[in-house]
Amino acid sequence: MKHIKVLGPGCANCKRAYTLIEETARAKGVEIQLEKVEDIADIARHGIMSTPGVVLDGEVVYMGGVPARSLVEKWLA
Numbered sequence: 001m002k003h004i005k006v007l008g009p010g011c012a013n014c015k016r017a018y019t020l021i022e023e024t025a026r027a028k029g030v031e032i033q034l035e036k037v038e039d040i041a042d043i044a045r046h047g048i049m050s051t052p053g054v055v056l057d058g059e060v061v062y063m064g065g066v067p068a069r070s071l072v073e074k075w076l077a
Contacts, residue, residue, distance in 0.1 A: 002076065003033045003058075007043045008051035014038075016066045017052040024072045032076070 004021055008014030018036055025032045037043060046055055050064035056075050 001031050001033055002056060005035045005037050005055040007037045007046060007048050007053040007055065010038050011051065013066050014052040017054065020066060020069060021072055024069055025076055028076055030076045
């Protein structure tokens with residue numbers, strides 16, 4: 001199971017990124033552990049300079065906007 005964190009202060013793009021990942025995983029039948037992180041100190045510890053950021057299994061894989069669905073599908077493959 002993949003562990004995915006969406007890091008951001010709760011902005012509209014953060015919510016869209018979270019929903020996109022959740023819906024894509026459901027559509028592909030992939031079980032994930034999805035977490036929303038809004039704590040600024042935790043976001044900074046990951047080195048996220050522009051939100052939302054996405055952390056996949058402990059590694060920052062994206063930051064600074066809503067990822068494309070095709071990219072999310074690649075993460076879930």
